[in-house]
Amino acid sequence: MLYDQLHALVPRYLYEASGKIFYSGRSAFAANSKFYLLGFNPGGDPIEQKDDTIGKNIRYALDGREENWSAYVDERWTSQEIGESLMQRNVRYLCKKLGVDPKQVPASNLIFERTRRESFLIGDRKQLIKDCWPVHQAVIDNLMVRILICFGKSTGDHVRKVIGANELIDTFIEKNDRRWPSHVHKSSDGKFVVTLTHPGVAYWTVTASDPTRMIGGLVKS
Numbered sequence: 001m002l003y004d005q006l007h008a009l010v011p012r013y014l015y016e017a018s019g020k021i022f023y024s025g026r027s028a029f030a031a032n033s034k035f036y037l038l039g040f041n042p043g044g045d046p047i048e049q050k051d052d053t054i055g056k057n058i059r060y061a062l063d064g065r066e067e068n069w070s071a072y073v074d075e076r077w078t079s080q081e082i083g084e085s086l087m088q089r090n091v092r093y094l095c096k097k098l099g100v101d102p103k104q105v106p107a108s109n110l111i112f113e114r115t116r117r118e119s120f121l122i123g124d125r126k127q128l129i130k131d132c133w134p135v136h137q138a139v140i141d142n143l144m145v146r147i148l149i150c151f152g153k154s155t156g157d158h159v160r161k162v163i164g165a166n167e168l169i170d171t172f173i174e175k176n177d178r179r180w181p182s183h184v185h186k187s188s189d190g191k192f193v194v195t196l197t198h199p200g201v202a203y204w205t206v207t208a209s210d211p212t213r214m215i216g217g218l219v220k221s
Contacts, residue, residue, distance in 0.1 A: 002139070003026045007062065010054065011131045014132075017054055018050050018051075018052055019041070019046075019053065019057070020042040020112060020114065021058065021108055022108065023108055024105060025067050025068055025070070025103065026061075027068045027103065028106045029106050030067075033145055034146050034219070035105050035106075035147050036108075036143070038150050038151065039109045040151065040154050041112065041113060042109055054112050070107065071088075071107070072087075072092055072102050073102055086199070086200060090200075090204045094149070097213070097215075097216075098212070110150075111128045147191070148191065150193060150195050152198035153198075155195070156196075159193050160193045163191055164187045165192070166185065168183060169192070171183050171184075172211045175208040180202065180209070182195060182197055192218050194215055196212075197211060
């Protein structure tokens with residue numbers, strides 16, 4: 001089963017780093033999925049969460065966790081109640097608009113190592129992306145993913161580069177003073193990379209800043 005095989009694609013040097021791979025459970029990786037959700041890398045504090053290593057996440061996912069779960073539904077982030085951080089609420093809203101159960105959608109991060117901010121990553125982020133990508137490629141290939149939904153510009157830019165999604169298909173610009181854009185790009189082999197405003201800072205549930213409608217046509221295609 002794919003879920004049991006992905007850990008073998010993670011370089012051993014990352015096992016001791018604070019971080020996380022799986023944001024949904026075994027059942028989300030057990031059947032074909034039109035969508036794959038990708039953030040950039042796990043947030044939080046790598047010092048305070050030094051024991052929450054990638055290796056521990058792998059062991060927990062393989063040995064102990066229930067099959068049907070989602071980090072966007074079942075976990076407590078920051079000081080909010082379970083599932084009530086802005087990012088979690090936004091991602092659940094996205095899934096509702098797409099007509100899917102977040103517990104049934106494969107979800108991860110482009111880079112598995114945890115930092116408080118993307119800019120705090122130590123070392124060569126290009127190498128980290130390269131080292132983590134085999135996991136994502138296996139998910140895309142085995143689950144026949146067609147639409148990669150990326151949270152934030154950095155994630156979308158890197159994913160587009162890796163899979164060669166260079167054709168701009170659609171753009172949504174927030175109808176407010178920020179005017180933050182979201183985009184859809186297509187690759188030559190028919191995959192779509194959807195680059196959304198980051199759900200940790202944007203308000204997708206507000207009509208003026210809701211980029212999810214941009215994905216509607218892709219769902220039907």
